[in-house]
Amino acid sequence: MPPSDSSDLEPDSSHALHPTIREEVQDLMMSSDNDTVHVPPPHLAARFSRSSNLRRKSSATSSRRNSLSSHHSSRSSRSTHGGPCSTHIAQHLRRASIIETRKARLADRAAHAEQVRLRAALAKAAPRASTSSEERALAAKQAREKFLAQVAANCAEEVKRAKKVAEDTREKKAAEHLKLKEDMIERLAEAEKRRLLQQQNQRRPRTATLPSVEERKVLIRSPRNETEAAKVIQKAWRNSKRRSIVSDFLELGLTLENIQKTSFEDVGSLLSQDKVLETTTKVLRMYGLQDNDSDITGESTATRTFLSAFLVLGHPAQVLSQEGEQEKDLIEKAKNALLCFDTVVVNPSLSPSANQLELLSDAYASFQTAFTAWKDRDSSVLLDTMLAQFVQLDAIWQTVKNDKEGLVAEDYREGIQHNQTLLLVRLKRLAGPDRAMKMITAAVSKSRKGKGKKEPVGDVRPRAASLPSADATAPTLTPIEASVSDIDADTPEPGNRKATSLLPDNRTIMHELAINKEYRIDTKPKMDMRENAIQAVSANMRQGFESGLGDLFIVAMAETIREKLLSLVVPGKSLHTLISDSLDTDMIANQVKMGAFSYQQFFTFMNSLLPKICAPVRDAEVKALADDQTEDPIERLAKLNYVVDLLSVDHVNFSLQMNAPLLIKEAIGYEQRCFANTIGGQTLKRTSKWWSEAKRKTEEEIVRRSGRDQSTPANRATSDKIYIQGLVDLAIGVTEWHEVDIPETLDLDRSRISRMRVDILHMVVISAILLTAKNLMRRDVRSQWKEQAQRMWDLPFTDGQAFIAAIESRYALPPNTKTQLSGTTERILLDGRNRQVSHPVVKVLLQKIKAHVYTRLSASSADERVKAASSASQVLSSGGLAEFVVQIGAMVDELQRVADVDREAHGKWYDDVVKAVNQEDVSGA
Numbered sequence: 033m034p035p036s037d038s039s040d041l042e043p044d045s046s047h048a049l050h051p052t053i054r055e056e057v058q059d060l061m062m063s064s065d066n067d068t069v070h071v072p073p074p075h076l077a078a079r080f081s082r083s084s085n086l087r088r089k090s091s092a093t094s095s096r097r098n099s100l101s102s103h104h105s106s107r108s109s110r111s112t113h114g115g116p117c118s119t120h121i122a123q124h125l126r127r128a129s130i131i132e133t134r135k136a137r138l139a140d141r142a143a144h145a146e147q148v149r150l151r152a153a154l155a156k157a158a159p160r161a162s163t164s165s166e167e168r169a170l171a172a173k174q175a176r177e178k179f180l181a182q183v184a185a186n187c188a189e190e191v192k193r194a195k196k197v198a199e200d201t202r203e204k205k206a207a208e209h210l211k212l213k214e215d216m217i218e219r220l221a222e223a224e225k226r227r228l229l230q231q232q233n234q235r236r237p238r239t240a241t242l243p244s245v246e247e248r249k250v251l252i253r254s255p256r257n258e259t260e261a262a263k264v265i266q267k268a269w270r271n272s273k274r275r276s277i278v279s280d281f282l283e284l285g286l287t288l289e290n291i292q293k294t295s296f297e298d299v300g301s302l303l304s305q306d307k308v309l310e311t312t313t314k315v316l317r318m319y320g321l322q323d324n325d326s327d328i329t330g331e332s333t334a335t336r337t338f339l340s341a342f343l344v345l346g347h348p349a350q351v352l353s354q355e356g357e358q359e360k361d362l363i364e365k366a367k368n369a370l371l372c373f374d375t376v377v378v379n380p381s382l383s384p385s386a387n388q389l390e391l392l393s394d395a396y397a398s399f400q401t402a403f404t405a406w407k408d409r410d411s412s413v414l415l416d417t418m419l420a421q422f423v424q425l426d427a428i429w430q431t432v433k434n435d436k437e438g439l440v441a442e443d444y445r446e447g448i449q450h451n452q453t454l455l456l457v458r459l460k461r462l463a464g465p466d467r468a469m470k471m472i473t474a475a476v477s478k479s480r481k482g483k484g485k486k487e488p489v490g491d492v493r494p495r496a497a498s499l500p501s502a503d504a505t506a507p508t509l510t511p512i513e514a515s516v517s518d519i520d521a522d523t524p525e526p527g528n529r530k531a532t533s534l535l536p537d538n539r540t541i542m543h544e545l546a547i548n549k550e551y552r553i554d555t556k557p558k559m560d561m562r563e564n565a566i567q568a569v570s571a572n573m574r575q576g577f578e579s580g581l582g583d584l585f586i587v588a589m590a591e592t593i594r595e596k597l598l599s600l601v602v603p604g605k606s607l608h609t610l611i612s613d614s615l616d617t618d619m620i621a622n623q624v625k626m627g628a629f630s631y632q633q634f635f636t637f638m639n640s641l642l643p644k645i646c647a648p649v650r651d652a653e654v655k656a657l658a659d660d661q662t663e664d665p666i667e668r669l670a671k672l673n674y675v676v677d678l679l680s681v682d683h684v685n686f687s688l689q690m691n692a693p694l695l696i697k698e699a700i701g702y703e704q705r706c707f708a709n710t711i712g713g714q715t716l717k718r719t720s721k722w723w724s725e726a727k728r729k730t731e732e733e734i735v736r737r738s739g740r741d742q743s744t745p746a747n748r749a750t751s752d753k754i755y756i757q758g759l760v761d762l763a764i765g766v767t768e769w770h771e772v773d774i775p776e777t778l779d780l781d782r783s784r785i786s787r788m789r790v791d792i793l794h795m796v797v798i799s800a801i802l803l804t805a806k807n808l809m810r811r812d813v814r815s816q817w818k819e820q821a822q823r824m825w826d827l828p829f830t831d832g833q834a835f836i837a838a839i840e841s842r843y844a845l846p847p848n849t850k851t852q853l854s855g856t857t858e859r860i861l862l863d864g865r866n867r868q869v870s871h872p873v874v875k876v877l878l879q880k881i882k883a884h885v886y887t888r889l890s891a892s893s894a895d896e897r898v899k900a901a902s903s904a905s906q907v908l909s910s911g912g913l914a915e916f917v918v919q920i921g922a923m924v925d926e927l928q929r930v931a932d933v934d935r936e937a938h939g940k941w942y943d944d945v946v947k948a949v950n951q952e953d954v955s956g957a
Contacts, residue, residue, distance in 0.1 A: 830861070
C-alpha cells in the first residue's frame with residue numbers, strides 16, 4: 033500500500049486506501065441485527081469505555097489515527113497484547129465512529145453554508161426599501177471630513193503661530209547677540225583704555241635703585257644747539273599750557289554726577305556762561321576736536337553741541353520729547369563720548385596717547401552726527417508748527433483788516449502783531465535770520481494764493497455787459513425763469529426749473545455772498561444732474577413731435593431763449609432791439625403755423641449773435657456750438673440752451689463782481705424778508721428741538737467741568753455757548769444726519785454742513801492711520817506727512833492696501849509693523865465705510881477736533897481768538913492732526929462766518945425759541 037498524506041482524512045480517501053477494512057466494517061454493521069452479542073475481554077472493554085470528553089478531537093493536521101503509521105502501530109499492539117479478532121473489531125469500531133462524527137460535522141457545515149448562501153441571495157434579490165444607513169454613512173463621512181478640515185485649519189493656525197514665535201525668538205536672539213557683541217566691543221575698548229593708562233603710570237620695579245641727585249644731574253643731556261634747545265622749551269611750554277587748560281576745565285565741575293544733582297534750569301544757566309564756553313572751546317581745540325581756522329560762530333556751535341551731551345545724559349526727560357530709536361542712539365553716543373573725554377582729562381599731568389585721542393575723536397564725531405540728525409528732525413517739526421501758527425495769524429488779519437466800521441481790525445491788530453513778533457524771533461533763532469524770512473514769505477504767499485479769488489483763465493466780462501455807473505443801484509438778480517425743462521408742459525413747475533438751471537435762486541446767492549465776499553457761482557456741482565435733465569427733456573420733446581405737438585415746442589423754445597438773451601444785454605441798445613425783433617414770438621408762431629420756419633436760419637442767426645454777447649472766456653464753447661452740424665434739431669436746441677445758460681452764469685458773476693458791496697449791505701435784510709415769507713406763522717419745531725439738545729449738552733459739560741457752581745460767568749450756559757455747541761455738533765461729526773436734524777434757520781447751509789461732515793470723516797480716518805503708523809515706527813507724532821495724507825484723501829475706504837502703499841511710498845515698513853498696521857487700518861476703514869465711531873483712536877481724534885473748534889468759536893474777545901488761533905497748530909499737531917491744521921483752520925473760519933450771518937439774520941427768531949425752551953424747562957421742572 034503506498035504511503036499517503038497524514039493530513040488528508042476525508043472519507044473518500046479513507047475508502048480508497050482501506051477497501052478491505054471498509055467491507056469488514058459493513059459486514060459487522062449488517063450483522064448487528066443478530067441476537068449474538070460479542071463482548072470483548074474486560075481489559076479491552078475498560079480500554080474502550082473512556083469518557084467522551086477525554087477523547088482527543090480529530091484534526092486533519094495533528095491526528096495520528098488516520099495515518100498509516102498509526103495503522104501499523106495498532107497492528108503491532110494487537111499482535112503483542114491480545115488476539116487478532118477482538119483487537120481488529122475494536123479498532124474498526126472506533127474508526128467508524130470517528131468517520132461518522134466527521135460526516136455529521138461536515139453535513140452541518142454544508143447545511144449552514146447553504147443557509148448563508150440562500151440568505152445572501154435573498155438579501156441581494158430583495159429591493160432596498162430604505163437608505164437610512166447610507167444616509168447615516170454619508171453624514172458620518174461629511175462630519176469626518178469637516179472635523180479633519182477643522183483639525184487641519186487649527187494645525188495651520190498653530191503652525192503659523194509657532195512660526196511667528198520662532199521668528200520673534202530668532203529676532204530677539206539676534207538683537208541680544210548684537211547687544212552682547214556691542215557690550216564686548218565696549219568692554220574691550222575700556223580694557224584698552226585702562227591698559228594704556230596703566231602703561232603711562234607704570235612704576236619702576238622695586239629692585240631698581242633710584243639714582244642719586246648727582247647721577248640724575250649727570251643723566252640730563254644738554255642741547256647741542258639752539259634748535260634742540262628751542263624744541264625743549266616749546267615742549268615744556270606746551271605741557272604747561274595743556275595742564276593749565278585741563279585744570280581750568282576740571283575746576284568747572286562739569287561731571288555727570290554734578291549735572292544730575294543740579295536742576296535743569298541751573299544747568300542751562302551754567303552751560304551758557306561765557307567762562308564755561310571759552311574753557312570748553314580751548315579744551316576741544318587742544319585735543320583736535322575743533323579746527324583752528326573755524327569762525328567764532330562755528331566754534332560756539334560745536335562747543336554748545338558738546339556741552340549738550342551733559343544735558344542729554346543728566347536731564348533726558350526735559351531735553352528729549354520722546355523715547356524713540358533715534359533718542360536712544362543719541363544717549364548711547366553721548367555716553368561714549370563723555371567716557372572717552374573723561375579718560376583723556378582724568379589727569380592733567382599726563383599727556384594722552386595717540387590711541388586715546390583717536391577714540392575720543394571717533395566718539396565725538398559719532399555724537400555730533402547723531403545730535404545733528406536729532407536736532408534737524410526736532411527743529412523741522414518746530415519750524416513747521418511755528419510757520420503754521422504764523423500763517424494762521426496772517427489769515428486772521430487778512431480777514432479782518434478791511435473792517436473799518438466795526439473797529440474789528442483795531443482789536444485784532446495788537447494781539448496779532450505781538451504773537452507774530454514772538455514767532456519771528458523764535459524762527460530766526462532756530463533757522464537763522466535769512467532762512468526764517470524766506471520760509472515765512474513763502475508760507476504766507478502760498479496761503480494767500482490758496483485763499484485768493486479763483487477766476488477763470490481769460491477775460492470773464494461779457495461783451496454785451498455795461499459797467500455800472502456811479503449812481504447805479506443794486507441790480508435785480510432774477511435768475512433764468514425758464515430752461516429746457518420748461519417746455520414739456522404749459523405750466524412748468526418751479527422745482528423743475530431749480531433742478532435743471534445752473535443758477536441758484538436769489539436767496540441762496542445773497543446768503544453765500546454775505547458769508548463769502550468773493551462768492552461766484554460754480555457750475556460744476558450741477559453739471560451731471562443738468563445733463564441728465566436735458567436728456568430727459570429731449571426725449572419728451574421727441575415724444576411731443578411724434579404726437580403732433582412739435583409746433584408748440586418750437587414756439588416755447590424760441591420764447592425761452594429770447595428771454596434769456598434779453599436778460600444779458602442792456603435795454604435800448606442795438607443788440608436788445610435785434611433780439612426782440614428777430615426772435616419775436618408771434619412771428620415765429622406764424623412761421624411754424626404756415627410751415628415756413630427754418631431751423632437752419634434760426635441756428636445761423638444764433639451762431640452770429642452769441643459771439644457778440646459772450647465773454648472772451650466762452651469763445652471756445654460758442655465756436656464748438658457753431659461748428660456742430662448735427663442733423664437732429666432737438667439735440668442742437670438742447671446744446672444751444674446749455675450755452676445760453678453758461679452765458680447767463682457769466683453775466684450774473686460779473687454783476688456780483690461789480691455790485692458785491694451794495695448787495696452785501698442788503699443781504700441781511702433780504703434774508704430776513706425771505707425767511708419770514710417762507711415760514712409764515714409756523715413754529716420752528718426743528719430749531720426748538722436743536723436748541724434744547726444743545727442746551728442740555730452745554731449744561732452737562734459745565735457740570736462735568738466745574739460742578740454745579742454757576743456763580744461765575746464762565747460756568748453759565750449762555751445763549752452764545754448753547755448756539756456754538758449746537759453748531760459744532762451739527763457740523764463736526766461723521767455719522768449720517770437726516771433733514772429733520774437741521775434747524776430751519778440753517779436750511780441754506782445744508783450742503784455746506786454735509787460737505788464738512790464728509791471732510792471730518794476723511795480727516796479722522798486718515799489721521800488715525802497715520803498716527804498708528806508713526807507710533808509703530810516710533811516717529812514724532814508732530815511730524816507732518818502731508819504728501820501721504822494728500823494721497824490718502826482721494827482713496828476709497830474699501831482698499832486698505834492702497835493706504836499702506838501710500839505710507840510705503842516714503843517709509844520702509846518692517847514685516848511685523850506692516851502686519852500690525854494692516855490690521856488696524858482695516859478696522860479704521862470699517863468705521864469709515866459705516867460712517868461710525870467705534871475705534872478708540874478715531875474717537876479721540878474726533879473729540880479733539882470738536883474741542884478745538886468749540887474753543888475757537890466760543891472765544892468772545894479778540895485776544896482770546898488770537899491766542900486760540902496762534903496755539904491751534906501746536907494743539908492739533910500734538911494731538912495727531914498735524915496734516916490737517918490748515919483745513920481745520922479754514923473750517924473754523926467758515927463756521928465763524930456762518931454763525932455771524934445766521935445770528936444777525938435770524939436773531940429775533942432765536943430769541944423766541946430761547947424763551948419757549950426756557951418756559952418748557954420751567955414748566956417741566
